[in-house]
Amino acid sequence: MSNGARYWMALLPTLLLWPILAGAFEDDEACLMCHKYPKMGRITDEGIQKSYYVVPNTFSRTVHRNVPCRDCHSYIKQLPHKPVEEGVRCDSECHSVQNPSTGQPFSHKPIYNAFKESVHSREKVEDDRSDADKPYCITCHTNPLYNESEETPPKHIVDRCVVCHEDEKFANKWYSHTSRRIREVKRSSQEIVALCSTCHGDEEMVTRHRKAAEKEGRELGKKFPIAVESYQDSFHGKVTKYGSTDAANCLDCHASAKNYYMSVHELRPSSDPESPVHKDNRVKTCKRCHETADANYAALDPHPSNNKEDNAFNHYAELLYNIVGNVALVGLVGMALFETVGRRRDGASWRFMNGTSWRRRRRF
Numbered sequence: 474m475s476n477g478a479r480y481w482m483a484l485l486p487t488l489l490l491w492p493i494l495a496g497a498f499e500d501d502e503a504c505l506m507c508h509k510y511p512k513m514g515r516i517t518d519e520g521i522q523k524s525y526y527v528v529p530n531t532f533s534r535t536v537h538r539n540v541p542c543r544d545c546h547s548y549i550k551q552l553p554h555k556p557v558e559e560g561v562r563c564d565s566e567c568h569s570v571q572n573p574s575t576g577q578p579f580s581h582k583p584i585y586n587a588f589k590e591s592v593h594s595r596e597k598v599e600d601d602r603s604d605a606d607k608p609y610c611i612t613c614h615t616n617p618l619y620n621e622s623e624e625t626p627p628k629h630i631v632d633r634c635v636v637c638h639e640d641e642k643f644a645n646k647w648y649s650h651t652s653r654r655i656r657e658v659k660r661s662s663q664e665i666v667a668l669c670s671t672c673h674g675d676e677e678m679v680t681r682h683r684k685a686a687e688k689e690g691r692e693l694g695k696k697f698p699i700a701v702e703s704y705q706d707s708f709h710g711k712v713t714k715y716g717s718t719d720a721a722n723c724l725d726c727h728a729s730a731k732n733y734y735m736s737v738h739e740l741r742p743s744s745d746p747e748s749p750v751h752k753d754n755r756v757k758t759c760k761r762c763h764e765t766a767d768a769n770y771a772a773l774d775p776h777p778s779n780n781k782e783d784n785a786f787n788h789y790a791e792l793l794y795n796i797v798g799n800v801a802l803v804g805l806v807g808m809a810l811f812e813t814v815g816r817r818r819d820g821a822s823w824r825f826m827n828g829t830s831w832r833r834r835r836r837f
């Protein structure tokens with residue numbers, strides 16, 4: 474072997490590994506040849522403006538930056554590609570990213586499988602049966618930046634990694650990965666209520682879906698039609714609206730406490746014995762926050778309705794309060810009127826003096 478050949482043999486692994494070592498997004502599939510143009514996009518038949526522009530410097534700071542485009546857009550087999558008719562599935566395997574703990578190609582299968590058992594189970598992003606009303610992964614998740622507030626990892630932390638790991642790129646990459654997960658990146662109660670309400674508070678969707686379920690002979694929960702408005706009326710809903718982060722949001726009750734990041738994907742109907750809101754599990758669920766909760770406490774309705782059949786006590790209590798309230802109001806106004814007429818007849822004037830208009834004419 475010549476010296477020149479040896480030189481290239483030694484260099485080859487470095488060249489092959491370069492994109493990984495460099496860490497940043499490399500566009501080795503040449504997608505950006507076309508997708509780097511800001512004006513690229515179209516208006517769909519429904520009149521929605523779609524952008525096909527991928528911003529390289531933004532993409533390279535997202536959680537999926539090490540995933541090559543075609544690991545997700547796997548239906549693209551050649552370039553230039555045909556018009557796209559499929560959506561991306563979130564359970565497909567990444568050919569280029571290994572799960573370091575199993576040595577297998579990485580995929581979101583564990584979450585996907587949990588999701589498949591849930592009330593929102595839906596096979597594909599473009600399913601257009603009544604399932605289209607249900608959320609898919611990308612309804613709730615975009616492709617977030619690792620650490621939104623940081624352009625680059627803080628130097629004083631990376632400095633510490635490189636005393637052992639030598640390579641700054643390695644340190645940057647793993648800093649971004651772990652620091653995002655160590656920080657609690659989690660939606661606030663208000664965000665969760667807003668997320669669930671986009672669908673469960675949409676009267677049209679609720680009615681459409683109730684009809685579909687009826688046709689299919691499936692029974693939905695008693696509170697399905699009023700889940701959001703009744704939550705808004707509940708104590709939890711009211712204090713959450715005014716900023717409380719401690720009162721229960723939808724997921725505090727509907728997702729099991731076991732592993733939050735998994736169980737939010739496993740929501741079940743209240744009739745399922747594994748649901749934390751199943752009647753046998755309710756005490757335990759309330760106890761997460763109300764330490765002294767017992768069966769009586771757990772029987773308090775978190776989705777209170779004033780429907781007569783559902784909640785006769787509330788219904789009649791509200792009716793009674795309304796009657797009492799109205800009687801009191803009519804009585805008060807009536808009294809004031811009597812008083813006015815009476816004083817007028819006694820010769821009190823309308824003039825406003827020293828803070829009151831009730832003033833007799835001077836006697837002297």
Ligand code: HEC
Nearest residue numbers: 502503504506507515525542543546549552553554556557
């Ligand atoms: C030669 C130029 C070119 C290249 C290279 C290219 N694309 Fe495209 N891509 C287009 C055009 C043009 C459209 C818009 C097609 C349309 O409106 O039907 C598009 C649309 C898309 C869409 C959106 C389709 C939709 O309707 O939602 C996706 C996803 C996509 N490309 C992915 C990729 C990926 C991944 C790569 C790299 C493997 C890539 N493209 C490379 C030209 C290109």
Ligand code: HEC
Nearest residue numbers: 504508523524525527537540541542545559560561598611
């Ligand atoms: C982690 C998976 C993933 C990776 C990696 C990824 N995409 Fe996408 N991309 C998606 C999803 C999901 C959508 C939403 C539409 C869909 O479901 O098909 C999408 C949509 C798009 C669209 C169309 C936008 C629209 O509104 O329909 C384009 C264009 C696109 N991607 C290009 C790219 C290019 C270029 C790359 C590489 C730089 C890339 N994508 C990397 C998952 C991915």
Ligand code: HEC
Nearest residue numbers: 563581584585588608609610612613658659660734737738
């Ligand atoms: C109804 C909304 C919803 C749907 C649908 C959904 N998720 Fe989630 N997901 C969440 C919430 C809420 C969290 C908790 C973290 C947060 O608040 O962002 C989460 C967390 C995650 C995490 C952990 C993120 C991290 O940084 O720790 C991953 C990964 C994930 N989801 C993937 C998926 C996949 C894959 C699917 C589709 C099979 C999916 N999700 C469907 C709401 C949803």
Ligand code: HEC
Nearest residue numbers: 573630631633634635636637638643644645646647648651
């Ligand atoms: C005192 C030396 C030292 C410092 C400082 C250090 N590491 Fe490590 N790191 C190691 C050693 C040794 C290993 C080998 C794994 C083990 O402990 O068995 C390792 C392993 C790792 C691994 C696992 C790699 C793999 O593929 O298995 C990651 C990721 C990592 N370090 C990231 C970091 C980051 C990020 C920092 C800075 C915040 C850091 N390390 C600081 C010594 C260090």
Ligand code: HEC
Nearest residue numbers: 592606607608612668669672682693694697723727741742
């Ligand atoms: C994209 C719309 C959408 C979003 C967002 C959504 N849901 Fe749903 N959800 C549905 C649809 C549609 C059904 C009906 C499923 C069926 O027919 O079985 C449903 C069913 C349910 C059920 C079971 C209903 C029953 O009667 O069996 C519960 C509980 C539920 N969702 C809770 C939630 C919570 C909590 C959130 C917020 C984290 C949420 N959903 C977000 C659309 C949505």
Ligand code: HEC
Nearest residue numbers: 669673694695696697700704721722723726742743750775
């Ligand atoms: C304090 C706990 C709690 C909170 C907070 C809560 N729920 Fe519920 N939810 C329940 C219980 C318990 C039931 C079953 C009630 C029944 O059938 O009598 C239920 C029933 C439902 C149902 C009907 C389907 C079923 O499984 O019976 C839907 C849909 C629902 N909730 C959605 C939501 C949404 C959306 C939010 C947030 C806006 C929310 N819930 C907040 C406890 C809660």
Ligand code: HEC
Nearest residue numbers: 708719720721725726755758759761762770771772773775
């Ligand atoms: C994530 C924590 C959490 C969960 C789970 C939870 N609650 Fe609450 N709840 C609160 C907080 C915080 C308040 C406000 C307490 C206060 O300010 O007095 C509250 C207030 C209430 C109130 C108002 C009256 C009172 O006792 O203060 C009722 C009733 C109530 N919860 C019932 C329930 C029931 C029933 C369950 C179980 C189905 C439940 N809660 C589950 C956090 C929770």
